Amino acid sequence: MKDNISSSPILNIVSRILFAPIIIFGLYVQFHGDYGPGGGFQAGVIIAAAFILYSMVFGIKKGETLVPIKINQYLMCIGVLLYAGVGVVSIFLNGNYLDYNVLASDSSSGQHLGIILVELGVGITVATVMIALYHSFASFRIKDD
Amino acid sequence: MNFLIINFFLISILLLTTFYIFKTTSLISVVALTGIFTLVCAAIYVNLDAVDVAFTEAAVGSGISTILMVMAVAKLPEGKKNELLNLFPSILLSVSIVIVLLLIITNLPLLGDPNAPIHLHVTPEYIKESKSIFHIPNVVTNILASYRGFDTLGETIVIFTAGLGVIVLLTSNTLNRKTKFKKKVKK
Amino acid sequence: MVSGLFIIITSQNYIKKIVGLAIFQTSVFVFFVSLAKIIDGTAPILNSTNDVYSNPLPHVLILTAIVVGVATSALGLAIVLQIYKNYGSIEENEIKKVELKENN
Structure with a gap:
């Protein structure tokens, strides 16, 4: 199976225009999660959707140059480690594991900081796992060449 | 309504x-x-x-x-259009599960009842604390990341592991059944 | 919910089995979220005009479960693709025939 690189100018231009707004919307959902509906899970999926749209329209080869597989796999690990690392930091600051009250001077801003870091970890993990799922499904071949 | x-x-x-x-x-x-x-x-x-x-x-x-x-x-x-597997036992199983579930539903509190047990235990404290102490309007995010942080950590690790599993299943070349079985038989 | 279970048991096709599993899962999620509803309540985002909010705890559990469900069904699809690569079919009865032939 070849990569079906689209020759339609409409698809090309529309996906070029949509790429940046989708990512900005994802970042808005990510960091506005304290105040409105949203959070790491949804934002990760929205950001992954932007990259999946790119590699659907322009072909998997180009998508892999945009997000190299190695870097994607490192980011998967970094997301989980960021989440777990916040817990370890709060142990060193004389708190319990994943106790955000000690991260800042008072408990309210500590909670805000901890929740933003944890949601960032979740978002990175979900986004990179979804991109990795898409790339491995798209590059799988039934018949060995 | x-x-x-x-x-x-x-x-x-x-x-x-x-x-x-x-x-x-x-x-x-x-x-x-x-x-x-x-x-x-x-x-x-x-x-x-x-x-x-x-x-x-x-x-x-x-x-x-x-x-x-x-x-x-x-x-x-x-x-392909195939005949259904185990048609009679699965109908029996499904009907009996439906009857059991309907019996359980009669014991549940009514939909939207504010005095149901689920609304009385920990949730009022969560809502009160995130309003007055933490100032985080979205209670769902607060519970997700803070009160139930361990739970979410576990879920993140599950997603990570599922991603690893798919990568291993779809990109490795060692999973060919025939070559593996033949090697075992020769031994 | 039971219809999802019914699809899992009766269909021979592995993709349909995975879809049945997804239906089973989603209907359990709907049941869980329906427990959290309070009549005349609003969504659990605090504001100054409302006092009654629906219960946020089941929402949290289901929110994480949805993402995990998608990740696990992707794992199932990957296994189905590998089965097709190795057996040349994704119907259960045909795979059983291939297995029988090889054992004899």
Whole structure:
């Protein structure tokens, strides 16, 4: 199976225009999660959707140059480690594991900081796992060449 | 009661979709019907005041999941019309489960009852604390990341592991059954 | 919910089995979220005009479960693709025939 690189100018231009707004919307959902509906899970999926749209329209080869597989796999690990690392930091600051009250001077801003870091970890993990799922499904071949 | 009428309407759409998923043999239309199913579920969540869940279901369930299923089905052959497996025992099992569930439902508190046990235990404290102490308006995010942080850590690790599993299954060349079996037989 | 279970048991096709599993899962989620509803309540985002909010705890559990469900069904699809690569079919009865032939 070849990569079906689209020759339609409409698809090309529309996906070029949509790429940046989708990512900005994802970042808005990510960091506005304290105040409105949203959070790491949804934002990760929205950001992954932007990259999946790119590699659907322009072909998997180009998508892999945009997000190299190695870097994607490192980011998967970094997301989980960021989440777990916040817990370890709060142990060193004389708190319990994943106790955000000690991260800042008072408990309210500590909670805000901890929740933003944890949601960032979740978002990175979900986004990179979804991109990795898409790339491995798209590059799988039934018949060995 | 507008709320109940909308709910009944949406749930009847769900039942219809499930029936057609059961009936059709073409795999690509099964995938499309699954997308419809999850999108209608997202509408039900909005009707039940669960905006975060509806957001997730619309993005993850009917977005990414449908794309992945289409990617997989594009590489697979068309579904064939086969006779159904174990028809009589499965009808018996399904009917008995339905009867048991209906018996349980009669013991549940009414839908939307504010004095049900689920609303009385820890949730009032969560809402009060995130209003007065932490100043975080979205209680769902607060519980997700702070009160139930361990839970979410576990879920993140599950997603990570599933991603690793798919990468290993689809990109490694060592999973060919015939070569492996032949090697074992020779030994 | 039971119809999802019915599809899992009766259909021979592995993709349909995975879809049945997804239906089973989603209907359990709908049941869970319906427990959280309070009549005349609003979504659990605090504001100054409302006092009654629906219960946020089931929402949290289901929110994480949805994402995990998609990740696991992707794992199932990957296994189905590998089965097709190795057996040349995704129907259960045909795979059983291939297995029988090889054992004899």
